[in-house]
Amino acid sequence: MIVDVNRVDPAEMEVFLTLAEELHFGRTAERLGLSQPRVSQLLRSLERRVGRRLVERTSRRVALNPLGEHLLAGVRPAFDDLRRAFAATRAAALGLRIGFLGPYVTTLDVPVAHFRDRYPDYAVSLVQVPWTDIFGPLRRAEIDIQICLAPVRQPDLIVGPQLAIFPRLLAIARSHPFAARPRLDIEDLADLRVIGPNANVPPEFADEFWPPSTTPSGRPIPRDSGTACTEPEMLSAVARGDRVFVTTAALPTHFSHPDVAFVPLTGMPDARVLLVWRRDNPSAHATELARLVAQL
Structure with a gap:
């Protein structure tokens, strides 16, 4: 089998980068949704392409060798840029998805109108959130930002500006x-x-x-x-x-x-209504909407 040493295989790189974080083949396989043999196969293919081993494996530990560390330092920033570009493109395709609890949907009408004027090509959709799973859609990335009632004390969520007060x-x-x-x-x-x-x-x-x-x-x-x-x-x-x-x-x-x-x-x-979004990987347009709310 002839190996094209100049070709970059994204699957091999993803396995390598994940293994560099986990330092465990089982956890790497679980995180990527692959079998352990497939993880090993992709790593061996990458090592053949490089021409040397990148990872030292024993029965007790997994560690990058100096060549693996060198590759990691060069590849990780580029791969992170690739992930961010993909996430941004996917977010643009999905548009801005706003979750709401039933009676409070109209509290965001004015900021959303301003947002649509500013970004006319960017779709905005409203998604009702069930009372039985108030933060589930937000945590599963089914929505980007959420209209919620105070108080919110969840360490993985950012509490944004207040939208309204109701007696x-x-x-x-x-x-x-x-x-x-x-x-x-x-x-x-x-x-x-x-x-x-x-x-x-x-x-x-x-x-x-x-x-x-x-x-x-x-x-x-x-x-x-x-x-x-x-x-x-x-x-x-x-x-x-x-x-x-x-x-x-x-x-x-x-x-x-x-x-x-x-x-x-x-x-x-009185009940306070506010905006909430995820602390990790927040949507740029979600934070822009929050900024508009704060201004208005």
């Missing part, structure tokens, strides 16, 4: 006597049953967006298990008359039910 409302069945009141207070929740957060809601969000376990005077607030996972499910549960939901003024602008009333609720802080 609190209580969603309650129109047939309930409390629905006729001009306003309700957090103390009144002790006489009701509140729909609680789903088990998959981040703990800081569950603790601060939902009401506490007791009122300021110490009365227990009965809480449901949180089986309602979407806005229509929540409204249907409230309409039956046995449960209420603490929400914000954003909800009735997008979701309604003929048997549900929304009553102002005092004693709880």
Whole structure:
């Protein structure tokens, strides 16, 4: 078999660079989605192309030799540039994908309009994020940036500028006597049953967006298990008359039910809506959108 020594094989280089980081054939194979024999085969092919061994292997350890270190120093910057170029091209093809929690989609309307004026050839899409997996789409890179409710205390995420503030409302069945009141207070929740957060809601969000376990005077607030996972499910549960939901003024602008009333609720802080994106490999256009929000 004749080896073209001048040809650069990206698969061989990717195996070499990954092995240089992992120093373990098994982990390299797992990370690249290859079999261990295939990893060894690609490394041997690269070594034949170079003309010398690049990696020293024993039963206990894997290490680059001086020639391997020399190749690594020359190749890694170029390969990193190649990865960044591919990621940027893929991002441009996908456009800017903005995730949102149902009632808060319009909080970004003005910045998105400015963004579209500035980048008319760049597609912008809106993707609804489920309450049962609030940060999953962002972490899986299915979206680039996200409209979220505060607080967010996730070390892998960057908390960006604030978009809006909404006063609190209580969603309650129109047939309930409390629905006729001009306003309700957090103390009144002790006489009701509140729909609680789903088990998959981040703990800081569950603790601060939902009401506490007791009122300021110490009365227990009965809480449901949180089986309602979407806005229509929540409204249907409230309409039956046995449960209420603490929400914000954003909800009735997008979701309604003929048997549900929304009553102002005092004693709880206003809800803050903000932007969040991943700390690793952030989209350049996502950070540009965040910059526009901060300016506006």
